[in-house]
Amino acid sequence: MSRTQRVTVEGRTLTLSNLDKVLYPATATTKGEVLHYLASVAPALLAHASHRPATRKRWPDGVESTPFFQKNLDASTPAWVPRRTIRHTSSSNDYVLVDDLATLTWLGQTATLEIHVPQWRFGRTGTPLPPDRLVLDLDPGPGVGLPECAEVARHARDILVGMDLEPVPVTSGSKGIHLYAALTGQHGELTSDAVSAVAKELARHLAAEHPDTVVFEMKRALREGKVFVDWSQNNESKTTIAPYSPRGRERPTVAAPRTWDELDDPDLRHLELDEVVERFERDGDLLAPLLAGHLDRLEPTPQRLATFTRLGTYRAKRDPGRTPEPFGPDEAGSDARTAPGADAAADAGTDSTEETPGAPSFVIQEHHARRLHWDFRLEHEGVLVSWALPKGEPTDPGRNHLAVQTEDHPLEYGTFEGSIPAGEYGAGEVTIWDAGTYELEKWREDAEVIVTLHSERRGPRRLALIRTGGRDGQDANSWLIHRTKAQPDDAGTPAPPEAAAPPTSPGRAPRPMLATTASTGELDRLDPERWAFEVKWDGFRAVVTVSAGPDGDPQVRLTSRSGQDLTPTFPELAALGEMVRPADLPLVLDGEIVALDGQGRPSFRRLQQRANLAKPRDVERARRRVTVDLVLFDVLEVAGSPVADRPWTARRATLEGVVSPRPPVHVPAPLEGTLAEALAESRRLGLEGVVAKRRDAGYRPGRRSHDWFKVKHARTQEVVVVGWRPLHAGAPGEDVRTAGSLLLAVPDGGTWRYVGKVGTGFRDRDRRDVVAALQEVPSAPLEGVPAVEARHARWATPERVAEVGFAGWTSVGADGAEARLRHAVWRGWRPDKAPADVVVEPESGAARNS
Structure with a gap:
């Protein structure tokens, strides 16, 4: 594959190189995958990082090498990269402003994994504005972890709410938790020094109220077994990792916004790139309330001043603290709130x-x-x-x-x-x-x-x-x-009342419909009479438009979920034009571009070698190494007439009628039988999983819908329960009998080997019932449980066998730590099994590809 490629991003030309270079060896995550992540979360990352001087932390040789910080722009910086100068006592630094996708892509190309920014922004004229947010960095000392940080976060939240500040939590992707609160209204005029002083007093108060768990002094010697509340990052010269920025850790973790409900999970952990993308696509930006801080500082424009009076009724019916709806300008002409998904990264003083x-x-x-x-x-x-x-x-x-x-x-x-x-x-x-x-x-x-x-x-x-x-x-x-009877033609010219409306032009490709991750309860309701089951493909989603060209020949256009034109990258898929009838054009289809491995299974890593190529010479060179196929599974428009509103069964029949597939184009038949049978067949074939589609549902472009569910394969493992951790600490003297997580083991040569814990997959009733089923003992029946997980644990006789689903095993640590279950999910008890029957299940082909 070519190591140098030129791409155009928002009208800027960039040279990308070494996209297959591994930056995270532990997960084999490449530079190309990091760039894909940055593009996927760009709307949110830019909203929180734009117009702030960015300090960059770069790992050109991957996270196992020595990184370096970079503040100043150097001679290799493209001229179009936005920048501002900060004059210090003895020097000046030219900082990059992460204001647009092109700049963010350039940073990814330079192996900038971490973007650090202050709590203030530049105004329109380059003048630093007052801070628009307060941040507390909850940093766990030796012997404590995220659960203890979450406990301190809840204490801090109570104080901040009392100050009319609503904090939003972010797991930092490194060790602890960041709490952000937007500074608006009466708080909006505070200087950085004043905000830093408030944060310091808040940290001091937390330490006084909770001396066993909180420390606010900077001395590292005081942090053993406690959470350090770092208030200093509100200083004008200090920076914090930008929300949604990757981290340069062993694994590709992210500074990820979280919900307060998630902080109640005793198995809270840091999230990785792919998880954050999925959450952002599903839930939007959980940190959107934080944008109220800098929107409070937008300078008024005449247009805004002229409109705020007409929105009185709208605002009277809504509480901005309770609804995500936008609120438009206030009396001062400032934006009260920008809608989720809108361009909230506008320049201070620029009305988006x-x-x-x-x-x-x-x-x-x-x-x-x-x-x-x-x-x-x-x-x-x-x-x-x-x-x-x-x-x-x-x-x-x-x-x-x-x-x-x-x-x-x-x-x-x-x-x-x-x-x-x-x-x-x-x-x-x-x-x-x-x-x-x-x-x-x-x-x-x-x-x-x-x-x-x-x-x-x-x-x-x-x-x-x-x-x-x-x-x-x-x-x-x-x-x-x-x-009206008189209707316009395609050009917008009114047509006579009796003229038939012509078919619509395909125009810009619609966004594809997206599937929702199914819960256990939802899976139980997927009756094959009402649901169809298709293979879940591991590739690039593409909306495919086939239309008649000027010479009458069919023209195929491939458009990604983000609207990128993939046609030059995969020219061999133009063969689809020979597999459709001229009478059915224009035709809009939905499918997946895949690259198959030697066993005929889709390989996303292999597909990466074809990504981001546009020059014919580069594309042709990559084609000789990696071929691609197009899998079609839906149709949105036939002969210019929309069919998206028709049920899946009708669209499926239409799809099979309008395409006569042959390699490299395929229209695979749905999987037969029940969901369990479809999953079994998918697992046997080594595929990623199954997508369940409601047979009577229409196609909803651009929507993530409960009419489609995705079901990935999860490995299962029988385990022996050796203890449990309470869901919450309880009041003094209270005997909490609700499990937050269960501690698990497997037999190991006459003793027990600890393999981790499971805290998800339970219903509320399950959390009480599992405790009732255990015989409590005064001490741990095994060794090797990490101190953080043994803390507050209640131990049980190792006699009950259960089954969990899980994503895989962690690697054996360099310090000799045993492998643990990753992302375990509770499935239930196995009363038909005795502890001696439990063995570590071998890894199946399907599990390796799930």
Whole structure:
């Protein structure tokens, strides 16, 4: 494979090299995989790191080599990398600003694994602003770990909440936990010195209240068995690892935002790259509330000042502390909150939603509230004027639909997708059904609106809104929405009323639908009569568009989940064009690009050798080493007509009818039988797992849905339970009989070998029942339990056998530490087994590839 490649990121040209170089030998994680991670979490990482002077920690030869810190930009830095100068007493340093994906990619190319930033940002003119967040670094001393840090974090949270600060936890990816709190309102004018003084007093108070577990002095000799609350990182000259930054540890851990519920898990651990990507795709940015700090400092613009008065009703119905919805500008013109997923990394003083020249926007959001409805919003006079459509947008000119006008929404709401919590106004799931721009034909205030919508997703159409209710009374907000007989053509030109609507152009490829990780309870409900089971492929997801070219020949375009054009990278997949009929074009399909190993199994590591290549010479050289295949499993559009709303069974039949596959294109049949049988077949074939799809469900582009579940193979191991740790410490004298985790062992030559603990997979009732099933003894029945895990443990007679699922075994440590179970999940007791029957199960082929 070429060791040097040129790629374009956000219009910037970068040279990437040695993408297959291993940076983390313990996990064989390559530079290419690190770059993939950075691109996947960029929206969140940039939001929290942008406009802050970044100190970089680089490992050019991998984490087993000696790293070096770098503050100053050197001669090799591209001219387009944003930067600011800080003048110190005797010198000046030019710092990089991690403001965009191109810069983040460049940092990854230079093997910058850790990005450290202060708690303040530069303003628009380069002037340092007051700190916008407070941070406490909870650093465990010898003999303590994350559980003890979590306990101290809860103590600190109680104090911070009393100060009107709401902290958000981040497991640092190194040893401890960071607590962040946004500085807004009365706290927003504090200097770095003042914030540092407040943090120091808070740490001093924690140490006084909990002298056995907390220390706030800097002396390392005092930290044995305690958690050091480091308050000093609020100093103007100090930095902290940026949220979402990787760490240069043995394994590719990350400074990862967490929920407070997670901190209650006694088996809390640091997360790694792939886990953080999956969580971010599923849950969004858990640290989004922290952005309120720097948004509080945005300088007002005339457009913002003109709109805040129209949002009074909207804000009166919502509490910014309870809902993730955006809140738009306040009286000072500052952003109160930016929607999750919006560009929250805008420059201080730069309004990320300020109106720009051009057509105004529209959005239609599907809202699963108490009753399913669709919210239709038009950008007008600085806000989104909004109507609720109980039956959605009309498609038949002969049938009007009801439209109920609601309060104006902030412009930021046009990008909002997420869950509004139960008990809040409009509680339920919100997703974007369609969005684009519109041409205004008529706007008679409170009477009539006529617009032509332009959407790449659903095509152009002309709609009219007519008010039917009076200005007072119960029906004051009642309107009708009407699809006019005269409709635009693809170019937006109105067509005669009798003209048939032409098929829509494929335009920009839609985002693929995503699967949700299934819980044990959900797996139990996957009846094969209602669910189909397909192979889970380990490759690059791609939306495939086949359209007729200028000469009539089919043209194939491959688009990644992130919108990247993969077509030049995998030119051999253009063969798909010969396997479809011209009458079915344009055609939009969903599939996976895979590279097979010598046993015919997908190998993601092998596929990496084909990634990020664009030059024909580089691509051809890589093709000679690694061939790829295209696996198709869904269809979204046929002959320009959408089929995504049809059930899976109908789409599957359509897919098999429109593609006549032959290598390198495949349309594999679903796996037969029950989920257990499908998993068994997948495991026998050495595949990653299974995706379960509800047979009667439609395809929801860009959504992670419970209509699709992914089920990865988990290895299982029989174990003997030798003790348990309480879920919480309890009050003095209280006998807590609820297990937080069970301590596990296997027979080893007439004695017991400790193999770790399991704390997940339990229901609440299970945590009590497992304790009741154990015979407690006064001391440990084995040796070798780490002190941190033995702390607070209750011991049991080693007579009960259980089964756990797990991801694999840890390596034997250099200090002689025995291998432990990784990511164990409780499956249940094995009453048919005796302790002497337990053996360490050999690793299966499926487990190696799960």
